[in-house]
Amino acid sequence: MGCATTMPTLDIREPNHDSLTILVEGRPLAAVKGQTVASALLSAGVRTLRKSPSRGTARGAFCLMGACQECAILIDGAIVRACQVPVREGLVVALKGVPGSATGMDSGQ
Amino acid sequence: MRKPDLIVIGGGPAGAYAALQAASCGLSVVMVDEQRLPGGQVWRAPATAGAKARPDDPDKRDGNILRDALNVSAVTVISNAIVWSVEPGFKVSLLGDGPMTFEAPRLLAATGASERVVPFEGWTLPGVLGLAAATAIMKAEANLPGQRIVLAGQGPLLVAVAAKALALGIRPIAIVDANGRGDWARAAFGFSKIPSLAVRGMGWQTRVRLAGVPIYRRHGVVEAEGEDALKRVTIAPLDADGRPAKGRRTTLDADILYVGNGLTPNTEVTRLLGAEHAIDPLLGGVHPCCDGFGRTSLSGLYAAGDGAGIRGALPATLSGRLAAIAIAHDSGALDGSRFERLTRPLVRRAKRAAQFADASCALMAVSAERIDAIAPHTVVCRCEDVTRATIDAAAKGGALEINQLKQETRLGMGPCQGRFCSETAAALLGAHCGGRAKAGILTARPPLRPLPIDTMCGTFTYDDIPVPKPAPL
Numbered sequence: 001m002g003c004a005t006t007m008p009t010l011d012i013r014e015p016n017h018d019s020l021t022i023l024v025e026g027r028p029l030a031a032v033k034g035q036t037v038a039s040a041l042l043s044a045g046v047r048t049l050r051k052s053p054s055r056g057t058a059r060g061a062f063c064l065m066g067a068c069q070e071c072a073i074l075i076d077g078a079i080v081r082a083c084q085v086p087v088r089e090g091l092v093v094a095l096k097g098v099p100g101s102a103t104g105m106d107s108g109q
Numbered sequence: 110m111r112k113p114d115l116i117v118i119g120g121g122p123a124g125a126y127a128a129l130q131a132a133s134c135g136l137s138v139v140m141v142d143e144q145r146l147p148g149g150q151v152w153r154a155p156a157t158a159g160a161k162a163r164p165d166d167p168d169k170r171d172g173n174i175l176r177d178a179l180n181v182s183a184v185t186v187i188s189n190a191i192v193w194s195v196e197p198g199f200k201v202s203l204l205g206d207g208p209m210t211f212e213a214p215r216l217l218a219a220t221g222a223s224e225r226v227v228p229f230e231g232w233t234l235p236g237v238l239g240l241a242a243a244t245a246i247m248k249a250e251a252n253l254p255g256q257r258i259v260l261a262g263q264g265p266l267l268v269a270v271a272a273k274a275l276a277l278g279i280r281p282i283a284i285v286d287a288n289g290r291g292d293w294a295r296a297a298f299g300f301s302k303i304p305s306l307a308v309r310g311m312g313w314q315t316r317v318r319l320a321g322v323p324i325y326r327r328h329g330v331v332e333a334e335g336e337d338a339l340k341r342v343t344i345a346p347l348d349a350d351g352r353p354a355k356g357r358r359t360t361l362d363a364d365i366l367y368v369g370n371g372l373t374p375n376t377e378v379t380r381l382l383g384a385e386h387a388i389d390p391l392l393g394g395v396h397p398c399c400d401g402f403g404r405t406s407l408s409g410l411y412a413a414g415d416g417a418g419i420r421g422a423l424p425a426t427l428s429g430r431l432a433a434i435a436i437a438h439d440s441g442a443l444d445g446s447r448f449e450r451l452t453r454p455l456v457r458r459a460k461r462a463a464q465f466a467d468a469s470c471a472l473m474a475v476s477a478e479r480i481d482a483i484a485p486h487t488v489v490c491r492c493e494d495v496t497r498a499t500i501d502a503a504a505k506g507g508a509l510e511i512n513q514l515k516q517e518t519r520l521g522m523g524p525c526q527g528r529f530c531s532e533t534a535a536a537l538l539g540a541h542c543g544g545r546a547k548a549g550i551l552t553a554r555p556p557l558r559p560l561p562i563d564t565m566c567g568t569f570t571y572d573d574i575p576v577p578k579p580a581p582l
Contacts, residue, residue, distance in 0.1 A: 018157070018158045032157050032158075032159070032250070033157065033158065034155075034156035034157035034158065034160070034249070034250065035156070035157060035250055035252075036156075036249075039246050039249075039250055039252065039254065042246075042254040043252065043254045047235035047236050047337070047338035047339070048235045048337050048338060049235065052233070052491070052492075052494050054493055054494040055494040057233055057488075057494070058233075058234065058235050058337045058338070059233060059235060059491075060234075060235025060236060060238075060338070061235075061238060061242070062237070062238055062239060062242065062491075063223070063224060063238075063239045063241065063242055063529075064238065064239065064241075064242035064245045064246055065150055065223075065241065065242065065245050066143055066144075066558075067223050067375075067525060067528050067529075068239075068491070068525050068528065068529055069492070069523075069524035069525050069559060070491065072524065072559070078561055079561065080561075084143075084189075086145070086156070
């Protein structure tokens, strides 16, 4: 794709409107349109999303219906429930830096 | 927008059928729902191309019928809405695209259910998910994450999840059922009251049996292990009282465990408004007290569906419609004879459905002994990491009521607001204070869901902030 300035680009890939890429901790991760962020992460084997604020134990998605709040992580800069957010091309997921999360705050005890 | 006659909270079978029924009785209705599309959990809409392309199953079909009906109805549907406060009168505050409030003289809470999981050591590990989570993801995405999947728990949902997974070509390595063959046999009479659902259930059982997936009957999960994510699940046979039998353990290598011990009503809206509630294990625990038409103890406030007591999807559609007809009648849109004529056939169907629901709910019952067998260092409140030992210590120190326990230990104070722990904690307290009922009911507080504070504030300048006149010197 480096010579796009000199050549008219012709996209010969099969158009696939169903697969897209999200960024998790800066790394690309393939997802399917219609999936939630929580299921895209689960399907890719990303289990640990944060740490519990009180004892710092690892936590991941649990109820997948918006009630338990275990999957509340930083998505495009806001703390939201990953199970309620559909994936979008280029969506940015950060697992670090959420207060009381992955490495954001290692158990203050 | 003009003030509607009715606000319905929840777009599942109860809420959506209530909204449609109320609209057909001439009421103006706003229905607010937390999900992307109406249908609730049981009729969750397919979201990926793969899920949409799959052949229709009854849940998908029923959900599509409902969504089509809503589309052509006069009901105003607000999806992706987080209801965070409800005030008498009734004023509903929610966060959708932005902050919104709706006011109406009548309110129907059709808030559905949450999953109940009997805590075991390691249930907070990533890779341990709810059984209802499995249905949610399979319905929306025709997918079930996990390489080595264990399904555990009890009730019709366990078999439904197993059969659905097999239909998707996903084979669990084991099914761990807290019920035995005898328990299922006892449910057969109640199930026979709704033949179509009974046949569907038998189809699920047959599919699971033919697939040859190992089924551990009258077993329960006692431990989940792994460093940062699930690696192993340990199960044990349950004795006649539901306690894990001593000594006999089976360990399964698994990377995902979907586990659920039945459902519990989401009652935060009715509790927040101060309606009267009661505790009935067969209805999933705490539920608002309603008459046969969903009227709560508060004038203008109604409840229907699993949020009024666990009964399942079909009874939820009936209780939703009955509540809507009562609402139309109570607001003067229907006279007594039309009320009578419209409700009579629904009441009859609801009676038959009740026997089916009783049989389902009996399979979801959790004994006091099962709760009492929770190990001391097991976390009960996930949000605040409160263990069983901490609860027992607080009870011995005099916190004999669930709200005292909350003040003492922070249990129920975290972001889930006690949804996943209050029933277990109240049962544990019950052992100290003379029964579950004496342990009381957790008071609901707004915000009912965690909220980003900037979204609530919106944009403002300092000139917008009213400054009171300084007091004279």
